[in-house]
C-alpha cells in the first residue's frame with residue numbers, strides 16, 4: 392500500500408483551474424519531484440496536500456487514512472510535515488530555539504505563551520532541547536546551535552528549516568524549493584541530506600526548479616502544466632518525453648538532457 396496517495400485533486404480560484412485531476416502515490420523512502428513551469432500549480436498542489444487549501448475535488452490518503460483537508464498541525468501529528476518556499480525562520484532567535492519553536496508550532500499551533508517561554512532557558516525542557524540538538528546534528532548544524540539564525544548562510548537556513556520539519560518524525564516530508572537561492576556547494580549539501588532522509592525511510596515530495604538536482608535525486612517525477620499532470624515516470628523517461636520537452640520544459644530541455652546524461 393502507498394504511504395501517500397493523491398487522487399483526482401483539484402482546486403479553482405475563480406475561473407482559473409489552478410490544479411485539475413492530479414494524482415500520484417509514494418512509498419516509504421521514495422523521492423518524488425513535482426516539476427512544471429511557473430504557475431503550473433506545484434505550490435497549490437503542495438498546499439492542498441499539506442492542509443493549507445481545501446481541495447475542491449479529490450482525496451489525499453496518508454497511511455491508508457483519508458486526510459483530505461485536514462489541518463497542517465493534525466497532519467504533522469500523523470506524519471506529514473513541510474517546508475515553505477519562503478523561509479519561515481525567526482532570524483533573531485538562536486538556531487536551537489528555531490527548531491524548538493518549530494516543534495511547538497507543529498505540535499500545538501502558535502501559542503504565544505509557548506513561544507515566549509522558549510526564550511527563557513528556565514522553561515526549556517531538557518528533553519526538547521536534546522531532541523532539537525539531535526535534529527541539528529542530522530542536518531549538519533549542531534555546531535551552530537547557539538548562533539543567531541540571522542547569521543547563517545542561506546544554505547544553512549534551508550537545512551535549519553528541514554530540521555524543524557523533522558521535529559515530529561515525519562513519514563512524509565514536503566520540501567518546497569529546498570535549493571532555491573543556494574549556490575552549487577549548498578545545493579549539493581541539501582542533495583545529500585535529502586538522500587539520507589530518504590535512505591532512513593522518509594518519503595520526500597519535492598518541488599524544485601533546479602532541474603539538475605531533480606534529475607539527480609528523484610526516483611519519480613510528476614510533471615504539471617497549466618494545473619494538469621502531463622507526464623510522470625523516472626527521470627530518464629520524463630526528460631525524453633516529447634510533450635514534456637516541447638510543451639513544458641522549453642528552453643530548459645537542453646539542460647535536462649545534459650543533467651540526465
Ligand SMILES: Nc1ncnc2c1ncn2[C@@H]1O[C@H](COP(=O)(O)OP(=O)(O)OP(=O)(O)O)[C@@H](O)[C@H]1O
Nearest residue numbers: 404407408409427428429430431432433434435436
Ligand atoms: N491564492 C490564490 N488565489 C488566486 N490564484 C492563485 C492563488 N494561488 C495560486 N494561484 C494561481 O494558480 C496558478 C498556480 O500557481 P502556483 O503558485 O501553484 O504555481 P507554481 O507551479 O507553484 O508556480 P511557481 O513555480 O512560480 O512557484 C497560478 O496561475 C497562480 O497565479
